[in-house]
Amino acid sequence: xxxxxxxxxxxxxxxxxxxxxxxxxxxxxxxxxxxxxxxxxxxxxxxxxxxxxxxxxxxxxxxxxxxxxxxxxxxxxxxxxxxxxxxxxxxxxxxxxxxxxxxxxxxxxxxxxxxxxxxxxxxxxxxxxxxxxxxxxxxxxxxxxxxxxxxxxxxxxxxxxxxxxxxxxxxxxxxxxxxxxxxxxxxxxxxxxxxxxxxxxxxxxxxxxxxxxxxxxxxxxxxxxxxxxxxxxxxxxxxxxxxxxxxxxxxxxxxxxxxxxxxxxxxxxxxxxxxxxxxxxxxxxxxxxxxxxxxxxxxxxxxxxxxxxxxxxxxxxxxxxxxxxxxxxxxxxxxxxxxxxxxxxxxxxxxxxxxxxxxxxxxxxxxxxxxxxxxxxxxxxxxxxxxxxxxxxxxxxxxxxxxxxxxxxxxxxxxxx
Amino acid sequence: xxxxxxxxxxxxxxxxxxxxxxxxxxxxxxxxxxxxxxxxxxxxxxxxxxxxxxxxxxxxxxxxxxxxxxxxxxxxxxxxxxxxxxxxxxxxxxxxxxxxxxxxxxxxxxxxxxxxxxxxxxxxxxxxxxxxxxxxxxxxxxxxxxxxxxxxxxxxxxxxxxxxxxxxxxxxxxxxxxxxxxxxxxxxxxxxxxxxxxxxxxxxxxxxxxxxxxxxxxxxxxxxxxxx
Numbered sequence: 001x002x003x004x005x006x007x008x009x010x011x012x013x014x015x016x017x018x019x020x021x022x023x024x025x026x027x028x029x030x031x032x033x034x035x036x037x038x039x040x041x042x043x044x045x046x047x048x049x050x051x052x053x054x055x056x057x058x059x060x061x062x063x064x065x066x067x068x069x070x071x072x073x074x075x076x077x078x079x080x081x082x083x084x085x086x087x088x089x090x091x092x093x094x095x096x097x098x099x100x101x102x103x104x105x106x107x108x109x110x111x112x113x114x115x116x117x118x119x120x121x122x123x124x125x126x127x128x129x130x131x132x133x134x135x136x137x138x139x140x141x142x143x144x145x146x147x148x149x150x151x152x153x154x155x156x157x158x159x160x161x162x163x164x165x166x167x168x169x170x171x172x173x174x175x176x177x178x179x180x181x182x183x184x185x186x187x188x189x190x191x192x193x194x195x196x197x198x199x200x201x202x203x204x205x206x207x208x209x210x211x212x213x214x215x216x217x218x219x220x221x222x223x224x225x226x227x228x229x230x231x232x233x234x235x236x237x238x239x240x241x242x243x244x245x246x247x248x249x250x251x252x253x254x255x256x257x258x259x260x261x262x263x264x265x266x267x268x269x270x271x272x273x274x275x276x277x278x279x280x281x282x283x284x285x286x287x288x289x290x291x292x293x294x295x296x297x298x299x300x301x302x303x304x305x306x307x308x309x310x311x312x313x314x315x316x317x318x319x320x321x322x323x324x325x326x327x328x329x330x331x332x333x334x335x336x337x338x339x340x341x342x343x344x345x346x347x348x349x350x351x352x353x354x355x356x357x358x359x360x361x362x363x364x365x366x367x368x369x370x371x372x373x374x375x376x377x378x379x380x381x382x383x384x385x386x387x388x389x390x391x392x393x394x395x396x397x398x399x400x401x402x403x404x405x406x407x408x409x410x411x412x413x414x415x416x417x
Numbered sequence: 418x419x420x421x422x423x424x425x426x427x428x429x430x431x432x433x434x435x436x437x438x439x440x441x442x443x444x445x446x447x448x449x450x451x452x453x454x455x456x457x458x459x460x461x462x463x464x465x466x467x468x469x470x471x472x473x474x475x476x477x478x479x480x481x482x483x484x485x486x487x488x489x490x491x492x493x494x495x496x497x498x499x500x501x502x503x504x505x506x507x508x509x510x511x512x513x514x515x516x517x518x519x520x521x522x523x524x525x526x527x528x529x530x531x532x533x534x535x536x537x538x539x540x541x542x543x544x545x546x547x548x549x550x551x552x553x554x555x556x557x558x559x560x561x562x563x564x565x566x567x568x569x570x571x572x573x574x575x576x577x578x579x580x581x582x583x584x585x586x587x588x589x590x591x592x593x594x595x596x597x598x599x600x601x602x603x604x605x606x607x608x609x610x611x612x613x614x615x616x617x618x619x620x621x622x623x624x625x626x627x628x629x630x631x632x633x634x635x636x637x638x639x640x641x642x643x644x645x
Binding site: 312316415 | 464468471473474493494497498499500501502504506508512513514515516517525526528529530573
């Protein structure tokens with residue numbers, strides 16, 4: 001067995017094995033071309049479809065991270081989304097602990113609360129986010145979403161609202177709104193703010209039900225001077241969030257909880273993971289179907305060449321070499337097909353590099369945090385997954401024909417011809 | 418010790434449930450350096466006996482040995498190695514690999530034996546020149562005549578200097594002039610290099626050139642004639 005395996009491995013590196021395989025495939029060029037086309041078109045379409053799907057979920061994640069969440073968030077251990085004011089952290093010591101962290105490129109303190117926003121014409125229940133105007137742009141793109149007016153500055157009592165909320169309140173830049181809240185002691189209170197800017201956020205939730213204040217204004221409104229609800233963090237490497245999580249946890253000590261964006265958005269995270277798993281399933285399904293086609297072609301080729309295989313075995317070709325030739329034929333078919341498929345798929349991705357404009361569905365897409373311009377995103381897995389699956393396919397598809405070839409009895413093959 | 422030996426060898430084929438005995442209790446020994454013809458009409462068992470000596474088929478009963486090695490005791494891979502090391506084949510229908518050139522066909526046996534590219538190519542060209550085909554080295558089989566193909570087959574059979582060449586009706590598809598040249602070539606190899614030849618034929622012109630003629634009929638040896 002070991003000898004046969006060594007012979008097989010040795011055969012695979014011989015140029016003549018590949019020459020025989022190529023010439024064998026060249027005997028029926030039309031048939032080989034049909035298989036190549038099937039592999040190439042199947043894989044190319046799949047790559048493009050996967051890139052568009054990943055573009056969709058990837059942009060959804062990017063939107064969530066960059067518009068509000070950040071890569072990581074820090075809260076007091078007992079903090080809950082449903083009662084954002086109940087548990088708080090000291091602002092200055094928390095910032096001091098994280099400033100200078102090697103794995104972070106941005107730290108933004110926030111205070112979260114709830115309010116009733118009132119204009120002279122309407123009232124709307126809203127979420128209030130108090131942000132540090134100078135630090136927030138290091139973590140999110142909120143500041144760049146201002147479509148009218150200006151980002152928060154040093155002027156007190158300025159509020160930013162989404163275009164949707166402005167419409168609901170029937171108000172605009174320069175108008176006043178009143179935020180009625182229940183402060184940290186449970187007392188009803190309120191304050192008037194002038195709308196300093198209108199945002200154009202990528203999600204309906206930010207657009208229609210969020211008011212952004214400067215952190216000092218929010219702290220005064222809720223009566224929590226010097227305290228914050230959360231720290232939003234931007235990591236130096238988003239693909240490796242465990243290091244910044246560990247560094248932040250170590251710097252802040254006990255009593256805090258550091259979560260990644262995946263933990264803050266479990267549904268989105270699950271969608272991405274599900275998509276990754278589905279990718280393998282789809283690749284496997286496509287290639288299993290291809291494997292039957294390839295096995296069929298190889299088997300036909302082997303049966304047509306019964307006499308030739310008989311000759312090769314008669315003149316002393318080791319069975320392991322015969323197996324290597326059939327596997328090489330399969331590998332050539334699959335690999336050339338995969339190369340063409342890559343060219344088609346990545347060519348398509350390149351052609352759509354500017355994105356597909358889905359603006360006509362804008363409102364509906366924004367409601368689910370989906371992008372209105374769909375950009376295909378290719379990943380390294382789009383190369384490695386097909387290569388791995390194709391390699392396995394080439395092997396599996398050729399096993400039956402290869403076994404059929406080595407079981408050929410030379411005398412019988414020569415007699416039959 | 419005989420180079421080739423068959424002891425009470427029988428071979429039965431079953432085609433659609435009908436059994437046919439191709440050989441019955443055949444015993445034959447071929448000594449080193451012999452130039453032996455297996456003669457007999459079609460269906461007498463010549464090809465079957467050659468296939469058994471060439472380890473291409475297994476007998477239904479009896480034993481076949483090559484240089485004293487019982488072929489029944491060898492695995493498929495060991496039989497392939499044995500054929501590669503010791504035997505050369507010439508088949509009736511040429512049986513060259515159609516996708517390889519004449520040179521590549523001849524060279525292929527040495528490549529299987531692990532010979533380095535430069536010397537094996539040089540040797541293959543020399544042997545092709547020996548059989549008068551130097552100028553057709555790069556032609557594929559379908560671009561050559563039957564006689565040329567058979568000469569390539571001879572070149573392939575002898576290129577690695579095997580101990581034994583088994584030839585099945587080597588002149589069957591050739592005109593008399595080409596057949597005569599082929600027998601000349603085989604005789605020369607036998608005489609100059611000591612290669613043992615065992616070939617089947619029913620061509621009287623070939624039979625009369627053999628130094629030993631074993632006659633078969635209905636799967637049995639009916640005569641074994643040697644030159645005086």
